[in-house]
Amino acid sequence: MKIGFIGLGIMGAPMAGHLLAGGHEVVSSIHKTSAAKELLDAGLTVVDNAKAVAAAAEIIIVMVPDTPQVEAVLFGANGVAEGLSAGKLVIDMSSISPIETKVFAEQIKAKGCGYLDAPVSGGEVGAKAASLTIMVGGGQADFDRATPVFELMGKNITLVGDNGVGQTTKVANQIVVALTIEAVGEALVFASKAGADPAKVRQALMGGLAQSRILEVHGERMIKRTFNPGFRIELHQKDLNLALQGAKALGVSLPNTANTQELFNSCAAHGDQVLDHSGMVTALERMANHKVAKD
Amino acid sequence: MKIGFIGLGIMGAPMAGHLLAGGHEVVSSIHKTSAAKELLDAGLTVVDNAKAVAAAAEIIIVMVPDTPQVEAVLFGANGVAEGLSAGKLVIDMSSISPIETKVFAEQIKAKGCGYLDAPVSGGEVGAKAASLTIMVGGGQADFDRATPVFELMGKNITLVGDNGVGQTTKVANQIVVALTIEAVGEALVFASKAGADPAKVRQALMGGLAQSRILEVHGERMIKRTFNPGFRIELHQKDLNLALQGAKALGVSLPNTANTQELFNSCAAHGDQVLDHSGMVTALERMANHKVAKD
Numbered sequence: 001m002k003i004g005f006i007g008l009g010i011m012g013a014p015m016a017g018h019l020l021a022g023g024h025e026v027v028s029s030i031h032k033t034s035a036a037k038e039l040l041d042a043g044l045t046v047v048d049n050a051k052a053v054a055a056a057a058e059i060i061i062v063m064v065p066d067t068p069q070v071e072a073v074l075f076g077a078n079g080v081a082e083g084l085s086a087g088k089l090v091i092d093m094s095s096i097s098p099i100e101t102k103v104f105a106e107q108i109k110a111k112g113c114g115y116l117d118a119p120v121s122g123g124e125v126g127a128k129a130a131s132l133t134i135m136v137g138g139g140q141a142d143f144d145r146a147t148p149v150f151e152l153m154g155k156n157i158t159l160v161g162d163n164g165v166g167q168t169t170k171v172a173n174q175i176v177v178a179l180t181i182e183a184v185g186e187a188l189v190f191a192s193k194a195g196a197d198p199a200k201v202r203q204a205l206m207g208g209l210a211q212s213r214i215l216e217v218h219g220e221r222m223i224k225r226t227f228n229p230g231f232r233i234e235l236h237q238k239d240l241n242l243a244l245q246g247a248k249a250l251g252v253s254l255p256n257t258a259n260t261q262e263l264f265n266s267c268a269a270h271g272d273q274v275l276d277h278s279g280m281v282t283a284l285e286r287m288a289n290h291k292v293a294k295d
Numbered sequence: 296m297k298i299g300f301i302g303l304g305i306m307g308a309p310m311a312g313h314l315l316a317g318g319h320e321v322v323s324s325i326h327k328t329s330a331a332k333e334l335l336d337a338g339l340t341v342v343d344n345a346k347a348v349a350a351a352a353e354i355i356i357v358m359v360p361d362t363p364q365v366e367a368v369l370f371g372a373n374g375v376a377e378g379l380s381a382g383k384l385v386i387d388m389s390s391i392s393p394i395e396t397k398v399f400a401e402q403i404k405a406k407g408c409g410y411l412d413a414p415v416s417g418g419e420v421g422a423k424a425a426s427l428t429i430m431v432g433g434g435q436a437d438f439d440r441a442t443p444v445f446e447l448m449g450k451n452i453t454l455v456g457d458n459g460v461g462q463t464t465k466v467a468n469q470i471v472v473a474l475t476i477e478a479v480g481e482a483l484v485f486a487s488k489a490g491a492d493p494a495k496v497r498q499a500l501m502g503g504l505a506q507s508r509i510l511e512v513h514g515e516r517m518i519k520r521t522f523n524p525g526f527r528i529e530l531h532q533k534d535l536n537l538a539l540q541g542a543k544a545l546g547v548s549l550p551n552t553a554n555t556q557e558l559f560n561s562c563a564a565h566g567d568q569v570l571d572h573s574g575m576v577t578a579l580e581r582m583a584n585h586k587v588a589k590d
Contacts, residue, residue: 122503122504133499133502133503135499156499156503160492160495160499161490161491161495162490164490165491168486168496169486169499169500171485171486172483172485172500172505173504173505175478175481175485176478176505176507176510178478179477179478180474180478180507182474183470183471183475183478183551186549187468190463190466190467190470190542190547190549191463191467193547194459194463194466194541194545195456196455196460196463196464196467197460201455201467203453204464205467207450207451207453208416208451208468209416209509209512210416210467210468210471210472210475210508210509211507211508212475212507212508212510213505213506213507214504214507215507217504246485247485250489252484252485252488252582254481254485255481256474256477256481256551256554256555259550260551262550284550288547
């Protein structure tokens with residue numbers, strides 16, 4: 001199948017690589033990335049712009065940083081919308097606003113095309129290993145059509161609802177992940193300052209109700225001070241911003257999400273926005289006047 | 296072995312029952328509890344007061360609600376301390392202040408006795424099933440002596456450090472549990488108000504980094520509105536109070552623990568302190584002006 005792929009960054013490059021390895025013809029507009037040469041060697045076709053990508057491909061995947069970039073790629077000059085014809089399928093795998101997603105989907109579907117929002121979880125590691133969690137919003141038929149393509153890039157592929165619900169689920173995921181990291185951070189800082197060995201505390205907690213993937217993975221990172229990303233604080237700030245903006249629009253109050261965003265902001269205030277999100281514990285340590293050791 | 300057991304409440308009664316079933320002679324002072332008759336039928340010996348319990352038993356277990364009750368049982372008139380002689384072992388399985396625990400341990404050890412703080416996690420279900428997580432603070436020799444007794448009541452039995460560290464670990468556990476419940480609550484309220492099916496969102500999140508025992512167990516409770524305890528909000532309020540008091544004494548700041556305690560307080564303001572702690576989601580729903588359906 002001819003698949004368009006717009007956004008060959010840290011996530012997009014390995015994802016596009018899996019599509020090429022899976023025997024698909026992949027078309028992209030030029031994108032400056034260290035992975036570009038490798039992809040060209042693997043057979044990547046390069047065209048002039050997003051419009052040309054959409055004209056050439058049957059399924060067009062978008063993987064860019066945030067809502068404004070998706071809007072520009074889809075509806076800007078020489079954008080995807082200009083190159084579409086009826087029957088094509090646009091899949092936005094970026095993590096962006098659920099509310100704007102519904103608008104984008106309506107505009108694409110008005111052209112007789114399908115639209116899926118399909119943000120992912122799992123980060124660079126998951127993108128490289130083709131083990132991404134993919135949370136999909138859209139219609140069943142479009143989902144069925146895209147499934148063989150998703151299966152080349154991820155596992156745990158779920159159709160959670162209509163357009164926008166994929167993005168909503170990703171936001172919910174990022175709320176849980178950030179707040180669980182924060183919870184583990186508070187517990188380990190408290191335990192350390194009380195004189196306990198945080199490694200033993202983590203071990204004792206793993207056996208009970210406090211068990212989580214975050215306690216396992218990020219708890220260990222906090223203890224071993226391995227704050228190289230992983231998933232950067234500045235990206236999680238973007239995601240919590242989607243949560244807080246969405247909450248305002250929807251009439252929801254997210255008190256601990258707001259608090260936790262402020263802890264990320266405190267990390268950024270110390271130049272630590274490039275650390276892994278488990279580095280959030282350093283903000284709690286500073287608040288506690290605890291010695292802050294960084295990796 | 297002759298084991299004293301003070302505090303035959305919802306937790307203590309089944310725990311003492313396991314000791315009797317394990318072939319031990321269990322001695323207690325009279326305690327009004329619905330389980331008392333059953334325990335008497337199983338061979339429970341009843342003496343006049345805590346002093347008499349301590350005089351009769353080799354190991355004395357205390358399982359009462361909070362710090363002041365432990366202090367009264369140990370050091371009040373006709374308390375455990377008056378009945379002790381050198382070589383006995385006092386085990387406090389209540390969940391109380393880590394700071395006061397160190398003081399209590401010193402006083403008991405000054406009498407030539409051993410002291411372990413050994414709070415548990417797992418609630419009434421874990422107490423009945425003998426599957427409690429037991430977090431122990433104290434010396435290795437005392438821990439080894441108590442281990443066969445612990446094994447009749449729990450699994451995941453960990454010596455985490457010196458006296459006080461068992462209680463510190465329990466507080467850390469309760470921080471993580473409360474804040475993870477809150478995280479799942481924020482995510483599910485956000486997703487619901489955005490028009491997603493929270494059951495599908497929970498399912499999608501279970502496969503990735505957001506996975507936790509809380510998402511599994513308490514997330515399902517929130518969705519199914521099964522708020523019968525389980526573990527009551529008023530008990531978790533007590534535990535977070537230990538965290539916040541401890542944080543103040545230790546020079547630690549716990550911003551999300553403080554926020555989360557306020558959500559529990561909001562539940563209590565609506566008469567819901569007797570709900571399971573997953574009922575915390577109702578406080579978030581009220582803040583969101585979301586329809587609040589209770590079990």
